[in-house]
Amino acid sequence: MSVPRLHVPGTAAGARLELPDFAARHARDALRLGPGSALRVFDGRGSEFEATIAEVSRRRVTVDVGAAVAPRPESPLRVQLCLPPLKADRFEWALEKAVELGVHAIVPLATERGDAAAQRALRGARPDRWLRVMAAAAEQCGRATLPDVLPATRLAEVLSAPLDGVRVLLAETDPARPLRDCVPQGATRIQLIVGPAGGFTTIEREAARAAGCAEAGLGPRILRAETAAIAALALLQAERGDLG
Helix, strand or coil, X not given: CCCCEEECCCCCCCCEEECCHHHHHHHHHHCCXXXXXXXXXXXXXXXXXXXXXXXECCCCEEEEEEEEECCCCCCCCEEEEEECCCCHHHHHHHHHHHHHCCCCEEEEEECHHXXXXXXXXXXXXXXXXXXXXXXXXXXXXXXXXXXXXXXCEEHHHHHHCCCCXXXXXXXXXXXXXXXXXXXXXXXXXXXXXXXCCCCCCHHHHHHHHHCCCEEEECXXXXXXXXXXXXXXXXXXXXXXXXXX
């Protein structure tokens, strides 16, 4: 049986820490851990440690943090996923799967045809909930590093920001250029930009081309934004990263 893992920001070797509320409830009520139970804790920044439950009560759970352990390696790809805000369950599903697929950073993306959904993200709709979703995914898949979730940003600002890497726009292109052909061999920094349900406008696509974006397709079927994002991440990791 695998040792449970919990995300505990600020973890350090030799410390006695009180688990955050969400992690404490998970350890006590879901995992049924008690004093003396072994687990691992990671800080979300790449460090992971052995730990032992010290105290369990209805008010708190404390752990004694032991020695550092080698975390699982991160993907050689540093993919920044720019994804339009979606209905809550769909966006959270995409966050979860993106963590499992090794994404490096996530940008909630405001586009012309996604403004209504984007406004909630622009106001910082669910950062705490998003963090819990990503932490749970990292606990499950073995990552010790959580992706950065950047502030919601308009497409024009994404395109104007300096980038040391490859920009790829997922669009309904005809003829479609395969994703693998848009990412040169050896490229490790990739900005993957996914459009909203209504697609990008002509002006947005022209702006993306002017900013050096390669336009990629994902085959003959039209995919939902969250499906396209995860399919593209899986393809990138299989072709250029560490999947399979």
